[in-house]
Amino acid sequence: MRRVVLTVFSVIFIYPFVIQIANAFKTDPDSAANPLSPIPDPATLSAFERVFLGTDMPVWLANSLLVTVVVTLGRVLLDSMAGYALARLRFRGRRGLFVAVIAVMAVPGVVLFIPKFLVLNQLGMYDSYLALILPLIADATGVFVMKQFFESVPRSVEEAARIDGAGTFRVFWSVVLPMSRPALITLTILSFQGSWNEFPHTLVAVQDPALFTLPRGLADLVSGSLGGGTQFPLKLGAALLATIPVAIIFVVFQRYFVRDPNQGAEKG
Amino acid sequence: MRSRTRENLAGWLFVAPVVVILGLFLLLPILMALWVSLTGWNGQGSPFRGGVPFVGGENYARLFTEDGLARENFMTSIRNNIYYVAAVVPLQTGLALFLALVVNKRRAFFRTAFYFPSVTSSVAISVVFLFIFANSGAVNQLLAFAGVDGPQWFSDARGVIHLLLGDPPAALTEHGLLGLTWWEWLAGPSVAMCAIIVLVVWTTSGTFMLMFLAALQNIPRTLDEAAMIDGATRSQRFWRVTLPLLKPTMFLVLTLGLIGTWQVFDQIYVMSQGDPAKTTLTPAFLSYRTAFRDFDYGAGTAISFVLFLIIVLLTLFQRWVMRERKP
Numbered sequence: 001m002r003r004v005v006l007t008v009f010s011v012i013f014i015y016p017f018v019i020q021i022a023n024a025f026k027t028d029p030d031s032a033a034n035p036l037s038p039i040p041d042p043a044t045l046s047a048f049e050r051v052f053l054g055t056d057m058p059v060w061l062a063n064s065l066l067v068t069v070v071v072t073l074g075r076v077l078l079d080s081m082a083g084y085a086l087a088r089l090r091f092r093g094r095r096g097l098f099v100a101v102i103a104v105m106a107v108p109g110v111v112l113f114i115p116k117f118l119v120l121n122q123l124g125m126y127d128s129y130l131a132l133i134l135p136l137i138a139d140a141t142g143v144f145v146m147k148q149f150f151e152s153v154p155r156s157v158e159e160a161a162r163i164d165g166a167g168t169f170r171v172f173w174s175v176v177l178p179m180s181r182p183a184l185i186t187l188t189i190l191s192f193q194g195s196w197n198e199f200p201h202t203l204v205a206v207q208d209p210a211l212f213t214l215p216r217g218l219a220d221l222v223s224g225s226l227g228g229g230t231q232f233p234l235k236l237g238a239a240l241l242a243t244i245p246v247a248i249i250f251v252v253f254q255r256y257f258v259r260d261p262n263q264g265a266e267k268g
Numbered sequence: 269m270r271s272r273t274r275e276n277l278a279g280w281l282f283v284a285p286v287v288v289i290l291g292l293f294l295l296l297p298i299l300m301a302l303w304v305s306l307t308g309w310n311g312q313g314s315p316f317r318g319g320v321p322f323v324g325g326e327n328y329a330r331l332f333t334e335d336g337l338a339r340e341n342f343m344t345s346i347r348n349n350i351y352y353v354a355a356v357v358p359l360q361t362g363l364a365l366f367l368a369l370v371v372n373k374r375r376a377f378f379r380t381a382f383y384f385p386s387v388t389s390s391v392a393i394s395v396v397f398l399f400i401f402a403n404s405g406a407v408n409q410l411l412a413f414a415g416v417d418g419p420q421w422f423s424d425a426r427g428v429i430h431l432l433l434g435d436p437p438a439a440l441t442e443h444g445l446l447g448l449t450w451w452e453w454l455a456g457p458s459v460a461m462c463a464i465i466v467l468v469v470w471t472t473s474g475t476f477m478l479m480f481l482a483a484l485q486n487i488p489r490t491l492d493e494a495a496m497i498d499g500a501t502r503s504q505r506f507w508r509v510t511l512p513l514l515k516p517t518m519f520l521v522l523t524l525g526l527i528g529t530w531q532v533f534d535q536i537y538v539m540s541q542g543d544p545a546k547t548t549l550t551p552a553f554l555s556y557r558t559a560f561r562d563f564d565y566g567a568g569t570a571i572s573f574v575l576f577l578i579i580v581l582l583t584l585f586q587r588w589v590m591r592e593r594k595p
Contacts, residue, residue, distance in 0.1 A: 005370050006378055013381050013470070019406055020396045035399065035406045082286040091279025097287070104290055106583045107298075110531040110552040111576040114559045114569050115297030118304060122314060135293035138286040168278040197389040199534050203556070215391040219538050222395050232399045239392035250387050254380060 017243075024048070024237035031233050047233035056209060057238065060217035064196060067132050067213055071195040074137035076187050080180070082138070083146025084172055088158070098147070104140040109200065117204040131205040132213070136195055142187055149183035150176070186256050193246050214242045305569035315565070327570035332446070338567055339447040341558075342574075345542075345549040347448065349530060351457040352550065355465045356472075357525040363473040364521060365514070368480035369506075379481070383474035390471070394538035397467045398422070421463045425545035429456030458547035464535050472528070476521045483517035484510070516590075523586035530579050551575045 018038050023031040024047050026040040034041070051057050085091065086098050116135060120126040125134070153176070161175045177184070199215040206212070212220065218238050300315070305328070308321040330338040371378045385393065400406045401421040408418030430436075433454075440451040457465060487510065495505045511518075533552040536542065542549035542557065551571055559568030 002370055006374070009367065009370075010378060010381050013385060013474075016393075016396055016400060016470075017384075019400060023399065032404065035402070035404070036409050078285045078289070082283045085279045085282035089275055089279035089282065091276045094279065097283060104294055106580070107294060108527070108531050108576065108579045110533050111555075111572045111579070112294070112297060113552075113556055114304070114565065114572055115301035116293060117559075118300045118315065119293060119297045122300070122316075134289065138289040140290065143286055168275070168282075172282075193387055197391075199389075199391050199537075200556075203537075203560075215389055218389075218395060219391050222398065222538055223541060232402070235395050236399060239389075239395040242389045242392040246387055246389065247384070250380075250384060254376075 020236050020240055023233055024240050026233050028231060028233060047237040050234050051237050055221060056217055059210060060212050060214040063211060064214040068192060068195045070133050071136045072188055072191040075139060075142050075191040076184060078138045079142030079187060080146045082143045084150050084176060086147045087150035101140045101143050105144060113200060113204045120205055127206050127208050132202060132211065136201060145187060146183060149180065153179060189249060189253050189256050192249060196246055218242055301569045304565055305573055307566050309565045311563045311565055327566040330567060331570060335447060341554060342571060343446045343448050344546050345551045345554040347453055348461060348547060349550045352461060352465060353529040355457055356468050356529050357522060359469045360473050360476060360525055361521050363469060364476035365480050367473060367477040368484055372481060372484050382477055385471045386474040390534040391538055393471060394535050398539055401463045419459050422460050422540055423544050424459035425547045427455030427458050429454055460540055460544055461548050464539060464548060467535060479517055479521055483514050487513050527579055527582050
């Protein structure tokens with residue numbers, strides 16, 4: 001009985017992806033007539049040809065890659081620096097700052113659309129790579145995750161390095177960070193996934209199609225022709241390209257998605 | 269003394285980049301938006317110039333007390349979102365708990381399969397579901413196998429409660445509240461909204477399943493065994509042993525759901541843009557549309573702040589109750 005339930009639900013959760021992949025390789029008439037069939041008849045790459053030659057897909061891919069890489073590197077460095085300071089360094093205002101980080105985590109992104117646009121506009125950054133990247137380059141959740149992690153690491157190693165005369169940044173960079181691999185990997189994956197999938201921020205940061213990331217380009221491609229069942233293989237192919245990188249990361253680093261970053265290095 | 273100063277300096281240097289970014293793109297924007305919500309700025313030039321008309325609470329009044337299109341749209345979006353929350357939160361919580369119970373102690377494959385939709389791009393998944401719910405798409409073909417004539421999902425504005433009730437009684441259409449008639453308030457989620465509800469429940473259940481799984485794995489097996497020795501049946505063990513122990517997680521999942529469902533945006537943008545007949549309009553999408561399509565930034569920001577208030581109240585409620593639980 002349990003086996004039947006599991007099978008049914010696996011189909012419900014997996015089959016939409018099967019439909020997505022299969023229909024991206026179908027011809028338009030075939031996908032319109034047999035949307036449920038997992039086998040393209042005939043199989044064709046024409047949807048992908050049209051995606052790459054007929055849309056700005058190459059631009060979207062390049063922009064997405066650039067934004068994702070810079071944002072991920074930025075978050076990993078800046079969030080772990082701030083997390084380390086909040087966990088270890090005794091500086092004035094630390095407690096208040098931590099409360100502020102917790103408060104910021106509760107601010108819902110959707111209410112910030114217009115406010116973020118106002119700031120970008122006022123600073124003269126609207127419609128630039130800077131606008132796409134800078135507001136995303138640090139996030140409160142990442143700071144929180146790293147602070148929790150650093151608090152779980154024993155102090156002894158750092159203290160030994162300190163006695164040897166290493167400065168704060170030196171200790172952080174060459175002693176603490178190398179010990180923090182599991183937490184850094186978790187943060188890298190979360191940042192990668194978050195910034196690759198990020199959509200609403202691009203709506204309020206840029207309007208020049210040359211600055212569109214993949215989710216923005218895809219949304220543009222689809223919402224332009226609402227209701228009409230036209231060219232679904234092309235749209236599904238483009239959606240597939242947006243799904244693949246995160247899918248690969250997910251499969252390779254599966255346990256980091258699920259795991260609690262507090263657990264430290266010894267488990268795993 | 270010197271080392272004290274140095275540690276102060278080092279601490280602030282370490283947090284400085286994050287403080288600057290969050291201050292510049294989170295705190296400052298909120299303050300600026302608070303100002304804009306009190307003006308009639310139309311997007312031309314800077315909202316802080318002298319020429320921008322200051323209107324005080326007018327933008328908020330248009331949402332609540334003045335009869336007109338602004339209030340009608342806003343109240344419609346609130347109605348839509350209430351039905352959306354009422355459908356999504358119980359469904360995703362129930363499904364997540366159910367999946368956690370069947371997956372518990374099973375091979376990781378199922379966990380992966382159920383969780384995967386949660387990590388993929390919301391825009392990409394919305395495109396897939398547009399295809400699945402297309403007029404002659406997968407869902408309608410499946411319904412046809414069962415002999416049901418499926419609706420034209422994304423152009424069907426009929427509310428499901430209206431469909432159940434049939435013709436409106438005159439008493440409900442003649443009177444109303446806040447710009448909508450009682451009959452309009454009672455519409456229920458439209459058929460189009462139902463498709464979006466299915467998509468969201470399907471994508472988010474996996475995340476909440478993981479939370480239930482973590483909680484299930486913390487329940488000592490001995491408790492269950494003790495109940496078994498005492499002769500408790502399977503359903504008794506679930507209702508009397510497992511479920512009470514899951515109460516904190518249940519509360520967390522329910523409140524996270526309540527907070528999250530008020531923020532639905534991506535799916536609406538890609539799948540329906542608030543159509544058909546405004547039945548998938550939500551406050552988040554309405555604020556975006558009011559500002560960036562109608563160039564009524566004052567009203568758009570005012571909607572954002574009302575939504576902000578709703579979400580902050582829900583968050584404070586959650587944190588207050590969770591604090592009570594801690595020893």
